[in-house]
Amino acid sequence: MPSNIMIVEQPDRALEPQFVQRGEQAVSRFFLGEEGERARRFQDWIGNHSANTVRTYRTQWSNYFAWCEFAGVDPVPASPYQVRAWIDFRKGQTNPVTGKPIAPNTISQGLAALKALHEIEGLQYTNDYPEIKNALGAIRRKSDHVQRQARGLQLEHAYAIRAVAEDARRRARRKRATAADHRRADRALVDVAIVFLARDCLLRRSETAALRWSDFEEQSDGSGRILIRKSKTDQEGKGQVRFVSRATVEALKRIRPKGADPEASIFGLSSSTIGARVKRACERGGLGEAFSGHSCRRGMAQDLAAKSFNTAEIADAGGWASEGMVVLYTRHEEAGRGAVARFHEGLGPSER
Structure with a gap:
C-alpha cells in the first residue's frame, strides 16, 4: 500500500441525500455495469452471505463509493491513508433516524465492508494498519456511545406472553365470543409458538421464518427436534439439529393445521414480521417496549x-461463530456470579 499521507476536502454534509444516491449508483456500476468476472464474483459473494449482511454492506459501500468519487480516488485498492480519510468523513456524519453522530460500531462495520470489497476483488487488505486503528480508537475514546441491545426475553417473560394467550383462548370460548375474539386467540397462540421455539433453539428471525413443518420432529418422550437448514454462520447449508422442549412441542401442535403440507412454512411470516410480532406480544404481556425479534435468542x-x-456451550447452542x-x-x-458477587455471598448477614 502507498505510504503518502492523504488530505482531501470533505463533501458538504448538506448534500448527503444526493451523496448517498450517487453512491448507490456507483456501487451498481462497479459490480453490475458489465457482464464478466467481477459480476460473477459479486453474485458468488451474495450467495454465501445472509440478506441482512448484503444489505448492510451495500449501504456502507454506497457511502464509501460516493466519498471516493468526491475525493477523486479509486475505491480499490485502498491505502490506509485513504481509509483514514473516509473514517474522518464518517465520524462527522449523523444517523438519519436518531440525528445523533454515527456510532463507532457503525464505522467498524464500514471497515468490515471494505475488507469484504477487497476480498471480492481478490485483493489483499487489512484494517490492522496503525493509521486505521488509531483513527478508530480515537473515535471510541471520544464517544460516550454504549451499544444498546434489545432486552432479553427470558423464561418469566415467555410465561407472561403465554398467560395472555390463555386469557385470549378463554375469551374465545365464551358463548358471546366474536370473530375478533377468535382471531385474537389464534394470533396469540402463534405468538406463543414463535416465542417458545425461538427461545428453545436460540433462533435468529431469519431462521424462524425459514422453518418448515418437515423440519420439526416430535420425539417419543414428548420433546422435539428442529432442523436449522441454513443460518448466518452456516451459509453452506450443512444444517444443525436443536432441542425443542415439551412445552414448545405442545405450542406447535396447537397451531399446526390438520393435514399440513410438510414443506409449508410453520409460521408463514417474513423475518421482519416475526420481529414485529415478538415486540407486540411483549407489549401485550405488559413487558414494555424494549424487546425485538432478537430478544428470544438473547x-x-x-x-x-x-x-x-459457559460461553462456549451457549455459543454452540445458538450457532454463534464466536x-x-x-x-x-x-x-x-x-x-452476578463474578468475584465481587461471590465475595458478598460469603459475608455474614451483619457484614453485608
Missing part, C-alpha cells in the same frame, strides 16, 4: 448463563 442465552452454562456476542449478551449474568 433471553435464552441469559437464562443459560444464569444456570452456569463467543464474543455471547459475552455481550450475558454480561449482567456473569457479573
Whole structure:
C-alpha cells in the first residue's frame, strides 16, 4: 500500500441525500455495469452471505463509493491513508433516524465492508494498519456511545406472553365470543409458538421464518427436534439439529393445521414480521417496549448463563461463530456470579 499521507476536502454534509444516491449508483456500476468476472464474483459473494449482511454492506459501500468519487480516488485498492480519510468523513456524519453522530460500531462495520470489497476483488487488505486503528480508537475514546441491545426475553417473560394467550383462548370460548375474539386467540397462540421455539433453539428471525413443518420432529418422550437448514454462520447449508422442549412441542401442535403440507412454512411470516410480532406480544404481556425479534435468542442465552452454562456451550447452542456476542449478551449474568458477587455471598448477614 502507498505510504503518502492523504488530505482531501470533505463533501458538504448538506448534500448527503444526493451523496448517498450517487453512491448507490456507483456501487451498481462497479459490480453490475458489465457482464464478466467481477459480476460473477459479486453474485458468488451474495450467495454465501445472509440478506441482512448484503444489505448492510451495500449501504456502507454506497457511502464509501460516493466519498471516493468526491475525493477523486479509486475505491480499490485502498491505502490506509485513504481509509483514514473516509473514517474522518464518517465520524462527522449523523444517523438519519436518531440525528445523533454515527456510532463507532457503525464505522467498524464500514471497515468490515471494505475488507469484504477487497476480498471480492481478490485483493489483499487489512484494517490492522496503525493509521486505521488509531483513527478508530480515537473515535471510541471520544464517544460516550454504549451499544444498546434489545432486552432479553427470558423464561418469566415467555410465561407472561403465554398467560395472555390463555386469557385470549378463554375469551374465545365464551358463548358471546366474536370473530375478533377468535382471531385474537389464534394470533396469540402463534405468538406463543414463535416465542417458545425461538427461545428453545436460540433462533435468529431469519431462521424462524425459514422453518418448515418437515423440519420439526416430535420425539417419543414428548420433546422435539428442529432442523436449522441454513443460518448466518452456516451459509453452506450443512444444517444443525436443536432441542425443542415439551412445552414448545405442545405450542406447535396447537397451531399446526390438520393435514399440513410438510414443506409449508410453520409460521408463514417474513423475518421482519416475526420481529414485529415478538415486540407486540411483549407489549401485550405488559413487558414494555424494549424487546425485538432478537430478544428470544438473547433471553435464552441469559437464562443459560444464569444456570452456569459457559460461553462456549451457549455459543454452540445458538450457532454463534464466536463467543464474543455471547459475552455481550450475558454480561449482567456473569457479573452476578463474578468475584465481587461471590465475595458478598460469603459475608455474614451483619457484614453485608
